[in-house]
Amino acid sequence: MNSDTKREVQIGIFFLVLATAYIIGTFGISTFTPFGNRGLDSRSIPQLIGLLVIILSIAHIAQVLLREKQVKALLENEQEADTLVCDEDEVACIQPVKGTIIERLDRVFSIKLLLSFVYLTLYIAAYQPVGFIISSTGFLIAESLLLVKKEERKRWRTFIILFSIGASVLIYFIFTRYLTLFLPSGILG
Amino acid sequence: MLELLVSGFAAIFTDPLAISMVFLGVMVGIIFGALPGLTTVAGLSMFLPVTYVMVSHVGLSMLTAIYIGGTSGGLISAILLNMPGTPASIATTFDGAPMAKKGEAGKALGIAVFASLVGTLVGVGVMIFASPVLARLTLKFGPWEYFTVTFFALTLIASLTGKSVIKGLLSALFGMMFATIGLSPVDGTPRYTFGSLQLTSGFHLLVVLVGLYAIREVLLTASSKQEPIKVLKYKMKGLGFGLHDMAGNWINLIRSSLVGLGIGILPGIGGSTSNIIAYSVAKNSSKHPEKYGTGIPDGIIASEASNNGSIGGAMIPLLTLGIPGDGATAILLGGFMLHGMQPGPLLFQQNGDVVYSIFAAMVLGIIFMAVLMWSGMRMFVQVLKVPNHILIPLIVVLCSIGAYALGNRVFDMWGLLLFGFVGLMMAKFKIPAPPFILGFILEYQLELNLRRGLEYSNGNFWDVFTRPISGTFLALTILSMVVTIINNHKASVRELKEKKEGTA
Numbered sequence: 001m002n003s004d005t006k007r008e009v010q011i012g013i014f015f016l017v018l019a020t021a022y023i024i025g026t027f028g029i030s031t032f033t034p035f036g037n038r039g040l041d042s043r044s045i046p047q048l049i050g051l052l053v054i055i056l057s058i059a060h061i062a063q064v065l066l067r068e069k070q071v072k073a074l075l076e077n078e079q080e081a082d083t084l085v086c087d088e089d090e091v092a093c094i095q096p097v098k099g100t101i102i103e104r105l106d107r108v109f110s111i112k113l114l115l116s117f118v119y120l121t122l123y124i125a126a127y128q129p130v131g132f133i134i135s136s137t138g139f140l141i142a143e144s145l146l147l148v149k150k151e152e153r154k155r156w157r158t159f160i161i162l163f164s165i166g167a168s169v170l171i172y173f174i175f176t177r178y179l180t181l182f183l184p185s186g187i188l189g
Numbered sequence: 190m191l192e193l194l195v196s197g198f199a200a201i202f203t204d205p206l207a208i209s210m211v212f213l214g215v216m217v218g219i220i221f222g223a224l225p226g227l228t229t230v231a232g233l234s235m236f237l238p239v240t241y242v243m244v245s246h247v248g249l250s251m252l253t254a255i256y257i258g259g260t261s262g263g264l265i266s267a268i269l270l271n272m273p274g275t276p277a278s279i280a281t282t283f284d285g286a287p288m289a290k291k292g293e294a295g296k297a298l299g300i301a302v303f304a305s306l307v308g309t310l311v312g313v314g315v316m317i318f319a320s321p322v323l324a325r326l327t328l329k330f331g332p333w334e335y336f337t338v339t340f341f342a343l344t345l346i347a348s349l350t351g352k353s354v355i356k357g358l359l360s361a362l363f364g365m366m367f368a369t370i371g372l373s374p375v376d377g378t379p380r381y382t383f384g385s386l387q388l389t390s391g392f393h394l395l396v397v398l399v400g401l402y403a404i405r406e407v408l409l410t411a412s413s414k415q416e417p418i419k420v421l422k423y424k425m426k427g428l429g430f431g432l433h434d435m436a437g438n439w440i441n442l443i444r445s446s447l448v449g450l451g452i453g454i455l456p457g458i459g460g461s462t463s464n465i466i467a468y469s470v471a472k473n474s475s476k477h478p479e480k481y482g483t484g485i486p487d488g489i490i491a492s493e494a495s496n497n498g499s500i501g502g503a504m505i506p507l508l509t510l511g512i513p514g515d516g517a518t519a520i521l522l523g524g525f526m527l528h529g530m531q532p533g534p535l536l537f538q539q540n541g542d543v544v545y546s547i548f549a550a551m552v553l554g555i556i557f558m559a560v561l562m563w564s565g566m567r568m569f570v571q572v573l574k575v576p577n578h579i580l581i582p583l584i585v586v587l588c589s590i591g592a593y594a595l596g597n598r599v600f601d602m603w604g605l606l607l608f609g610f611v612g613l614m615m616a617k618f619k620i621p622a623p624p625f626i627l628g629f630i631l632e633y634q635l636e637l638n639l640r641r642g643l644e645y646s647n648g649n650f651w652d653v654f655t656r657p658i659s660g661t662f663l664a665l666t667i668l669s670m671v672v673t674i675i676n677n678h679k680a681s682v683r684e685l686k687e688k689k690e691g692t693a
Contacts, residue, residue: 011618015359022366024383033374040643042373044379045636049369053362058641109395110412117408117610121583124602127593140582151250156578157309168585171590178241181594 005068012061019053026050112146119143131186133168140164190321195514197545200246209245211550215557218258219265224580225272227410229259233520234403235584236605237395237527238591245528246543250550252524253504256517257309257554260460260497261562264301266570268294268489269421270623277460277499280468280492287484298566299429301493304442306559308494311446312453312501313555317548318506319539320537323509325378327534330596333408333640333653335663339635342456342512343627344666348673349455352623352680357624360615364628365635367392367620392608396524396601396630399588401615401622402516405583407588407608409616425566441471441487442494449495453502456627459497459515480599496657500551507532508544512631519626527595 001009023046031041123139144160145153177183198645214236221232232255240248260495263278268285281301288297324378330338347357370381371391432438435442444683445467452463471491472481480489503514511533513519525532530540537544592601646652654657 007618011321011359011620015283015363018363018366023260029380032378042376042378045370045373045632045639046366046380049362049365053366054357056359056362060353060359074685075397081369081550094453095682113412113613114382115406116411117606120404120606122607123585123589124599124606127589127602128599134635136586140586143411143582143585147581160579163579164493164582168586171586175238175590181238181241181590183590183593183599 001068005064008064009061012057012064013054015057015060018049019057022053023047023050115146117141119146128184129186132189133172133188134181136168136171136185137164140167190225193541193545194317194548196542197547198549200542200546201250201549203378203407205246206548207247207250209555210247211254211553212557214251214254215554218255218260219262219558219561219569220254222262222278223265223274223573224570225266225270227580228275228402228406228516229256230352230516231406231584232259233517233524234399234425234591235587237399237520237524238594240524240586241527241598243605244528245540246546246550247454248528249521249524249543249547250554253547254554254557256495257500257551257558258561259517259560260500261302261305261309261493262569263496264298264489264493265566266356266573267299268301269423269570270419270573271421272439275461277464277496278492280464281459281489283468283482284484284488285485286421287482288308288486288489289423291484293484294423295425295429295531296434297484297486298423298425299427299563300434301489302431302559302562303428303435304445304493305497305562306555307442308446308449308497309500309555309558310499311365311443311494312450313504313548313551314501315450315453315499316504316539320505320508320544323505324534324537327509327540330534330658331656332638332645333659334482334662335612336635336638336642337653337659337666338423338510338511338680339631339638341662341666342506342510342668343565343624343631343635345628346456347513347624347667348669350623351676354677355672359551360620360622361386361624361628363620364625364630365632367397368629368632369417374633390596392604393523393592393601393618394526394630395520395595395609396490396604398516398519398626400521400605401612402682403584403588404605404609404624405612405616407584408613410577411581413478423566423570425453425563428563430486435490438490441475441567442490446492446498447473447489449498452495452512452523453499453670454505454645456506456514458624459503459517461515462501463499464492467491467646499540504551505596508536509534511536511634515626516534516623516626519630522630539580575595 026046028045029043029046030042074075119139123135126135126138141161141164144164148156148160157161172183176183195536201211205474217232217236218229221227221229222236228631235250236255238250240251241253259275260277263274264281264285266272266274267278267281268289270288271282272288273282285297285301288294295615342360347361348354350357368391370388372389373380377388414585425428448467448470449460449463452466453459466486468481468491471487472478475481475487499514503518506514507518507522511522513522522532523551525536530536588605590601592605593599595601612622615625642653643650
């Protein structure tokens with residue numbers, strides 16, 4: 001099975017499992033038909049969606065496997081090329097290579113992407129208790145320093161710190177004073 | 190209609206705040222469109238919270254202005270960087286960049302702005318006159334008609350985006366799954382809430398949209414390689430081109446605008462597809478197709494007229510049926526809902542004043558777009574040099590404000606993260622996102638009208654076939670699916686044959 005087929009089969013399996021769990025979930029939905037059952041209740045559509053997903057995921061797996069079989073028959077004598085899976089933007093790649101854990105991880109998902117996710121998670125967690133200004137300043141500094149090129153980090157550091165503080169304070173005052181939105185003040189409040 | 194149109198124009202053209210917000214919106218849009226990696230959707234998401242407190246016609250005018258500016262802004266980087274600022278400008282690079290390399294960047298920019306201006310005018314013009322007529326027609330729709338139109342839109346988008354119809358349909362159903370979280374239509378029964386009070390109201394449309402488009406977009410841009418930007422030199426005097434440069438291209442200009450308009454009306458595939466289709470139509474009908482791609486104005490005109498023509502096209506199903514034509518109009522739908530309006534047939538009756546003000550704002554936006562691009566090109570080129578490491582974190586912070594301010598709850602920010610992750614995974618596994626969004630948006634309407642239809646007809650589903658409009662749309666749905674499946678099968682057989690020939 002080549003890497004493209006594997007990926008497509010994984011998609012099919014994911015949707016199959018998801019739809020099964022989703023259909024099981026429908027049994028927890030209470031039904032209410034005060035005017036008599038005229039075909040559908042609040043459980044029907046989710047059940048229909050789940051059923052369609054199951055049918056389509058099985059069809060997807062079957063289609064992919066059938067196609068793989070056809071291609072294999074065509075390329076019988078050909079050696080399979082290197083198994084490198086990359087998405088369109090080459091952000092996420094999988095390659096069976098040796099190297100440090102970080103190097104391997106970087107090939108599956110960009111480290112910058114993973115760290116951006118971690119920073120975003122921490123930012124959201126701190127948003128309410130710590131407050132908008134401090135959490136945003138922290139996020140802006142951390143994310144900007146992460147994204148700036150290593151060799152330019154030193155040059156940008158002071159600017160990034162000052163810009164992050166300035167931007168957070170300015171945004172807070174614009175939104176709370178002039179646009180009358182509520183933003184958490186947290187420990188500064 | 191004329192009366193409302195005049196009062197709409199009066200409301201916008203006599204309101205300094207509205208004028209300045211349209212101006213600001215166009216400027217923001219051009220900047221976001223010009224910056225490679227960031228699209229109009231990110232710009233709309235970022236500025237959405239700014240419009241929360243504005244009166245509806247001003248807030249929505251600003252959003253539509255960002256949409257206009259964003260679609261046009263992509264031409265700057267397409268010509269000067271050989272990188273499309275947005276997917277809507279991909280075909281602009283084919284001839285724009287070679288022209289710039291030949292030292293004709295100013296002319297290329299001038300022609301592109303002119304084509305954008307005409308394209309937007311054609312699209313918006315048709316939208317202004319066709320939308321109210323269509324809205325009146327859709328007023329006659331009952332639940333079965335709504336159900337079949339929505340169903341048609343969903344299957345159409347699933348089959349038009351991506352290579353696999355099955356994956357498109359799975360994506361739409363995946364979006365529908367998320368939409369069933371919360372209270373059900375008709376009887377308000379809680380579904381998949383797991384006892385959580387916050388899940389009772391489900392996920393807000395804007396949280397899903399901003400997460401799936403903007404957060405995914407910025408995270409992907411953040412993780413992509415940051416190459417130093419090399420802007421090609423340009424000189425632009427006046428409009429940058431003369432009338433003689435347009436010789437032989439007037440038909441191309443109008444035809445491409447109409448291609449863009451037509452494609453924009455189809456759900457899910459807006460300017461990002463129309464520019465490529467219009468380019469190939471122009472090339473195929475040209476007397477000198479071999480010159481395309483070498484740096485001629487014809488290609489730029491086709492691409493820019495069509496992507497801007499799609500603006501008006503995408504707005505038509507949004508305003509008349511509540512079905513967004515692309516990602517940007519999906520955000521606009523969220524904007525309408527935030528301001529207490531539901532796009533659809535009743536929009537023209539209940540909020541006609543706002544709708545016509547938006548029409549006026551779009552016309553003003555077109556004028557601002559052309560003036561700003563012709564006179565302020567130097568400034569926009571400078572903006573291309575703003576580093577991503579400053580811009581991207583700022584966009585995330587502003588998108589987070591937008592989510593938080595929806596209900597003053599951190600829950601919506603977690604939603605952003607969740608849908609950002611879902612979007613990334615979908616990109617990784619090449620599952621198209623537009624069907625997901627449309628599935629999420631339309632599930633409620635689909636379920637509501639199906640259940641209502643069945644109630645009205647005492648549980649008899651066959652009524653849907655006997656009514657002319659619903660029957661027609663069902664037939665169209667089946668036809669579009671069959672045609673797509675046949676086309677996909679043909680493409681697959683062709684691909685296999687090519688492989689066979691390649692190995693022989």
